[in-house]
Amino acid sequence: MLQIIWQLMYTFFKLGLFTFGGGYAMLPLLQREVVESKGWATEEELLDYYAIGQSTPGIIAVNTASFVGYFQGGILGAILATIGLVLPSIIIILLIASLLNHFTDLVVLQHAFGGIRVAVSALVSFSVYRLAKTGVVDTFTFIWCIMTFVAIAFFKISPLWVVLASFFMGNIVLKIKGARA
Amino acid sequence: MLTYVRLIFEFLKTGLFAIGGGLATLPFLREMSFRYSWFSMEELLDMIAISESTPGPIGINMATYVGYSAGGILGGILATLAIITPSIIIIVVIASFMEKFRDSKLVQRGFYLLRAATAGLIMGAVFEVIFISLFDAGAYAISGDIFAFIRWPSLLMFIVLILLIRKFPKVHPIAFIVASAVIGIILKF
Numbered sequence: 001m002l003q004i005i006w007q008l009m010y011t012f013f014k015l016g017l018f019t020f021g022g023g024y025a026m027l028p029l030l031q032r033e034v035v036e037s038k039g040w041a042t043e044e045e046l047l048d049y050y051a052i053g054q055s056t057p058g059i060i061a062v063n064t065a066s067f068v069g070y071f072q073g074g075i076l077g078a079i080l081a082t083i084g085l086v087l088p089s090i091i092i093i094l095l096i097a098s099l100l101n102h103f104t105d106l107v108v109l110q111h112a113f114g115g116i117r118v119a120v121s122a123l124v125s126f127s128v129y130r131l132a133k134t135g136v137v138d139t140f141t142f143i144w145c146i147m148t149f150v151a152i153a154f155f156k157i158s159p160l161w162v163v164l165a166s167f168f169m170g171n172i173v174l175k176i177k178g179a180r181a
Numbered sequence: 182m183l184t185y186v187r188l189i190f191e192f193l194k195t196g197l198f199a200i201g202g203g204l205a206t207l208p209f210l211r212e213m214s215f216r217y218s219w220f221s222m223e224e225l226l227d228m229i230a231i232s233e234s235t236p237g238p239i240g241i242n243m244a245t246y247v248g249y250s251a252g253g254i255l256g257g258i259l260a261t262l263a264i265i266t267p268s269i270i271i272i273v274v275i276a277s278f279m280e281k282f283r284d285s286k287l288v289q290r291g292f293y294l295l296r297a298a299t300a301g302l303i304m305g306a307v308f309e310v311i312f313i314s315l316f317d318a319g320a321y322a323i324s325g326d327i328f329a330f331i332r333w334p335s336l337l338m339f340i341v342l343i344l345l346i347r348k349f350p351k352v353h354p355i356a357f358i359v360a361s362a363v364i365g366i367i368l369k370f
Contacts, residue, residue: 016237020353026238052275052283055292057197058268059206059240066272078273082265086245089237093245094257096231108366115365116230117223118335119357121311122342124229127204128304135296145297152208152305156215159208159302163198163295170294171287 005073009084011038012065017088019061026061040072061085140173184252185259187217192244192263201299203232203239206264208306210247219251222310234355240264315339334368 011033019026027050034040041049046064053063062082069081103109136142144166151157195209207225214220220228228250232242241261248260275282282288314335321330342357364370 016241018236019238020233020236020355048279048283052279053272054201055288056268056271056275057200058271059196059199059238059264060202061238062241062265062268063272066269067276070273070276075273078269082269083262086237086241086261086265089235089241090245090258090261092235092237093231093242094249094254096235097246097249097257098254100231111366111368111370112362113227113230113365114370115338115361115363115368116358117226117310117314118338118365118370119342119354119361120226120229120233121307121314122339122346123233123354123357124204124207124303124307125311126343126346128300131201131303132297132300135298135300137297141294141297144294145301148298148301149305149308152211152302153308158212159306160194160198162208162298162302163200166294166298167291170292171290174290174293 001073005077005080007038008069008073008077008081012069012081012084013087015061015065016085026064030064034068040068144169184217185256188248188251188256188260189263192248192260193266195244196264196267199240200295203243204229204303205299206240206243208302210243211306213247213251217251220247224250226307226310226314230358234358334370338364 015026015029015033019029030046031043035043035046049064049067050060053060053067056063062085065081065085066078070078073080100109132145136145148162148166151162152159191209191213195206199205199209207229210225211222214222214225225247228243228246229239232239232246235242241264244260244264245257249257252259315332316330316336317332318330321327323329338361342361346352346357
């Protein structure tokens with residue numbers, strides 16, 4: 001038992017260390033480690049975890065780690081697999097953040113981040129465009145997408161209310177639509 | 182001490198309500214920047230760049246970074262542990278009645294609008310800071326010159342980047358970030 005839990009932590013530590021970007025970027029490595037090498041889940045099970053990881057709150061990679069950890073090592077397995085996954089992030093980001101803090105006055109670094117901000121603007125805009133393409137499927141979802149944008153950008157409404165409202169409105173709208181059809 | 186309590190509370194909330202991938206934490210991080218002034222929106226963009234260029238899930242990297250900006254090393258650790266706690270609890274609960282959850286009408290219907298909202302939420306969170314990096318409303322107000330309104334080098338670079346990202350979807354974001362850093366240094370952004 002103890003050995004399984006140690007292995008879970010170690011395997012997810014490796015996954016956290018060697019994937020850039022989480023989410024779908026992690027899928028190929030997960031397949032290799034969890035399905036092929038360790039046999040902790042079948043291919044179908046892994047895809048199920050992913051699907052549920054997407055439709056539950058939280059970060060997809062974290063949710064998947066909790067799933068695999070739970071089925072192999074119970075609650076303790078879920079906790080330690082997830083901690084293993086985030087440990088590299090904690091170490092690396094804390095190192096970089098404390099290093100950068102000492103160099104913020106460097107003019108070269110300021111110019112570099114001036115350029116980087118444009119790149120991040122473009123990358124985030126493009127991600128939003130891709131998300132919108134899958135999320136906007138009809139007129140109502142289009143209007144809802146615009147409304148949430150306006151609510152956040154211009155009215156500074158808390159995202160918490162937007163998420164809750166989306167969940168309940170979705171149920172109401174589809175129920176009415178279903179009743180009519 | 183109060184900062185740590187606030188960090189834990191804010192990141193528990195983010196872990197519980199951020200739905201739809203790493204960038205979905207952005208609207209919550211923006212709210213923190215307004216409420217506690219732990220960091221500016223420009224700093225948030227820098228954190229995104231570093232989170233995308235280092236190993237690990239973006240949402241986790243962002244949590245560690247924001248936690249560090251607010252409360253040092255302990256802040257970074259607490260924020261990260263707080264953001265994963267709701268996930269662990271929810272997944273352990275769901276794992277015990279998985280089939281029921283997947284086939285639940287309530288959940289499926291809820292996602293009809295949640296999926297549309299994700300895009301709006303993220304764009305809403307970064308709109309202002311992107312706008313400021315591409316346009317200069319201050320210079321326009323002083324000179325009244327429409328050409329002064331646009332930061333030409335940034336806007337051109339933005340358009341070229343969008344076209345490149347679209348054309349080469351397999352190229353990793355790090356490549357675009359590093360190239361833009363070099364251009365930023367050469368052109369003195």
